[in-house]
Amino acid sequence: MEKIGEAVKILLVNMFYNEEGGAQKSTTLLAEQLAKEGHEVSVYSIDTDKPVKEQKNGVNVYRRSTWTFNLNYIFKPQKSVLKHLFYKCFETYNKKAEHNFEEILEQVKPEVVHFNCLSGMSLSIIEIAKMRGIRTVLTLRDYWLEKPWGIKKNFLVKIMNKRLEPRIKKTLSYIDVVTAPSAFTLNHFIDKGYFNPSLQICKVVENAVTFSYSNLKEIIEEKRSIVHEKNTRFLFVGSILRQKGIFKMVDAFKKLSNYPDITLEIVGRGADVEQLQxxxxxxxxxxxxxxxxxxxxxxxxxxxxxxxxxxxxxxxFGRVVIEGNSNGLPVIGSNRGGIPEIITTTGGGEIFDVSNVLNLVDVMEKFIKMSDYNNYFDSILLTIDTYKIEKQSEKFLRLY
Structure with missing residues (x-):
């Protein structure tokens, strides 16, 4: 990779810092790659009960708690209404998170602050960074900024989302560079007036994976030789939530009852595990x-x-799609959000209409009946480097 300028002091901000979800994994991979390339990288997260400073794979990690906001609670499937309302009040404005951020800025003295998922971290930290003359970058990894009180169609949620919208848009005007992992997500926020491309740099920077190309070739050669010497094994990896389409997938699979030897393995956790079982x-x-x-x-x-x-x-985005392709797997993906962009780019799978379960059944049956998956394998090998972590870090460094 071409070296871009001198080492940069970067502070990445994300509510979590681990590898348990797509946004967390993407932030972690970027932080570690930037550190590997010689940049001074720090991370601020709020995923702990007590202050912790540690170094992980060359990254200085500042984990902080906020007494007004508990991540472990907000992700519980069952919540007290009053307690949930209390936490919601502190998601966009949290004095403790603001104080933590200022303290970390004093220690790190970054040239760039790269914001990611900010639920519970106080939007005011964006203004604080900008007022200190620090370059600000935001990556859109979810829709929380559009609907901070959630997506439920009840009166209170609608009113609070509408009431917060002007404040959020004003805060986001302090962002110098906004990126999203897909054109779909970036255009969604621009069309709704959250960002102004004439005043802010707006770019698509795809999420990335780490992989060995030689190892991928070996995996694919192995798969070429055994496809349909056995019966088709389907796999789902992700959160066990209705919105992930998991029950439509199970319904579609059950409709393939005339194939007694195919299998479906499901990996993940989430609020709907009990119903899935x-x-x-x-x-x-x-x-x-x-x-x-x-x-x-x-x-x-x-x-x-x-x-x-x-x-x-x-x-x-749908990072599990590139995880699958980078592990030699063709992907059947829905036509929602950024998923079609990835499958179109890699040519490593098929897109189905999520509103039609029978369409998914047809596409799955197509794969069951195929004699080989060589077209998908060949295309993956030609295109997967689009999503290499080295390419992503290069794009971000140019923006920094």
Whole structure:
């Protein structure tokens, strides 16, 4: 990779810093790659009960708590209404998070602050960075800025989202550079007036994965030789939530009852696990494997034939698609959000209409009947480097 200028002091901000979800994983991979390239990288997150400073793979991580906001609570499937309302009041304006941020700025003295998911971290930290003359970058990894009080169609949620909109848009005017991992997400926010391309730099910077090209070639050569010496093994990896299309996927798979030897393995965790287990209990071809970390997840990818990404909502990107392709898996993905952009770019799969379960059944059956997946394999090998972490870090450094 071409070296771009001198080492930069960068502070990445994200509510979590781990590898348990798409946004967290994307932030972590970028931070570690930038550190690997010789930049001074720090991260501020609020995913702890007590202050922690640690170094992980060359990255200085500042984990802080906010007494007015508890991440562990807001992601519980069952919540007290009053307690939930209390936490919602502090998602956009949180004095403790603001104080934490100022303290970390004093220690790190960054040249660039790169904001990611900011729920619970106080929008005022964007203004604080800008008032100190620090360059500000924001990556859109979710839709929280548009609907901070959620997407439920009740009166209070609608009123609060509408009331906060002018404040959020004013705060976002302090951002110098806005990026999104897909054109779909970037255009969505621009069209709704959250950003102004004539005053701000607005760019698509795709999410990335780390992988060995030689290892990918080896995996694909192995898969070329065994496709349909066994029966098709479908795989789902992601959050176990209705919005991820998981129940439509299970319904579609069950309709393929004339193929008794195909299988579907499901990896992940989420609020709808109990319902999922009830749905699959009578079909022995479907197995729920729980949440899996690398390297066990890599083994599961390697043993599968086709990855299913049936998301029912507009994914800002859909990083599991590139994870599947980079592990030699063709992908069947829904036509929502950024998913079609990835599949079109890599040529490593097929897109289905998520509003039509029978369309998903047809596409799955197409893969079951295929004699080989060589067209997908060849295309993946030609295009997957679009999503290499080195290319992503280069794009961000140019923007920094």
């Amino acid at each position: 009830q749905e699959i209990v009578l079909d022995s071809r479907i197995r729920y494997l729980g949440f899996q970390f690398t390297p066990k997840l890599d083994e599961i990818y390697r043993s599968a034939d086709v990855l299913l990404v049936p998301s029912d909502w507009d994914e800002p």
